[in-house]
Amino acid sequence: MRPTQLECKKRILSDAVPLFAKSGYDRVTMRQIAAKARITAGSLYHHFPSKQDLYLEAMKQVFTDRTRRLTEALSEDGHPADRLRNLVFRFCKQLREDRIFSRLIDREILDGNEERFRMIVDKVFKEFFSEMTRLCKELAPMFDPYLLAISIVALAAYHYQITPIRKYLPGGRPSYDDPEIVAQHIVTLIFNGIGHKPHVGIGKKRKGDPPA
Amino acid sequence: MRPTQLECKKRILSDAVPLFAKSGYDRVTMRQIAAKARITAGSLYHHFPSKQDLYLEAMKQVFTDRTRRLTEALSEDGHPADRLRNLVFRFCKQLREDRIFSRLIDREILDGNEERFRMIVDKVFKEFFSEMTRLCKELAPMFDPYLLAISIVALAAYHYQITPIRKYLPGGRPSYDDPEIVAQHIVTLIFNGIGHKPHVGIGKKRKGDPPA
DNA sequence: GTCTATAACATGATAGAC
DNA sequence: GTCTATCATGTTATAGAC
Secondary structure, rough: OOOOOOHHHHHHHHHHHHHHHOOOOOOOOHHHHHHHHHOHHHHHHHHHOOOOHHHHHHHHHHHHHHHHHHHHHHOOOOOOHHHHHHHHHHHHHHHHHHHHHHHHHHHHHHHHHHHHHHHHHHHHHHHHHHHHHHHHHHHHHOOOOHHHHHHHHHHHHHHOOOOHHHHOOOOOOOHHHHHHHHHHHHHHHHOOOOOOOOOOOOOOOOOOOOOO | OOOHHHHHHHHHHHHHHHHHHOOOOOOHHHHHHHHHHOOOOOHHHHHHHHHHHHHHHHHHHHHHHHHHHHHHOOOOOOOHHHHHHHHHHHHHHHHHHHHHHHHHHHHHHHHHHHHHHHHHHHHHHHHHHHHHHHHHHHHOOOOOOHHHHHHHHHHHHHHHHHHHHHHOOOOOOOHEEEEEHHHHHHHHHHHHHHOOOOOOOOOOOOOOOOOO
């Protein structure tokens, strides 16, 4: 049976997504996309009016796809602290397994325009972020929920964003790739902090403190 | 007075850096760089053998320039907690003022190759990161200093990395751009955590809970 | 020798004819 | 769907200006 036009478009987009994530918009040629979809470059223009349009449709597809899983972990039953803990563990696992999502978002933040930012926030982050701030309000009423939500995402996202260069940092070990280890560290930090000193007006007297 | 060869090259690089930060390697044409330096595209090849070489030299210049300021805040006198607090505040201020550095690093992480990763870590992060881990060891001996150092950088870097889309998130206010506010939030979180619950064995155990 | 301008070539994105 | 033309861009070769 011949694939419908819609199926054909979807297939082309699914083929194109990993290419864009790996190399970025400019370094992906229409010929590469066409080759992966087993048609010729010109034929792509039968389905999509331009490379830009193909790209934007690909983004929409992959973002809406990944969004669901992200929000799931937040809308479960249980104690708020457990929900946060679960979220961090799942998020780290997903970031570790799927570099595509993270890379595409980073590329969008660097190269997108205002219209695309609105689209991404609306389609990808809005619902997830609302759930996050709600959880933060429950869990830590003394904190600004907006800043705290971003901080929590930051901790997980950044650890895996810098994966490619992390191994060259002094002291790096392969185990630092392990989602369990990273997530446990993040959860401990979020709940307890480094638990050392109050955060204002501390220890101003001694000059040249001896190392601990 | 005629500029020397070195001055001429430096000028071209300084002109090129903001272009690369804004649009990325591929979207910057040799003709654009040449126009900004008030020469023609062909003439660029008298100074640099290729676009790649021009780009790499530009990166080296901007990275070594920014590195110094980053490490300064860490090598001051004072109580470790104060040093960390100072670092976070300075880092946030710098990230807020200078988007170029941050954008170039994000682009490098996305598009660089192993050789370039090594170069960047060596020239930009190694010294800074060593100081960070040393500080972390002093300040929070119970934590893995490597993971903690990354987490601290993550909190500051990510808040400003997502600046372009932050304003579209529900609950966003202009004050969340203010380095003082962001830095204070980060410092409070690092030192105290959300101060709510212990980080293991909380609530009831549920199906699919990650191991503690 | 040192810098620059000009012209020309190869490749890739894209539009339009078939 | 395919094929061809056009345009932008990295790059090279060559020659002029100081």
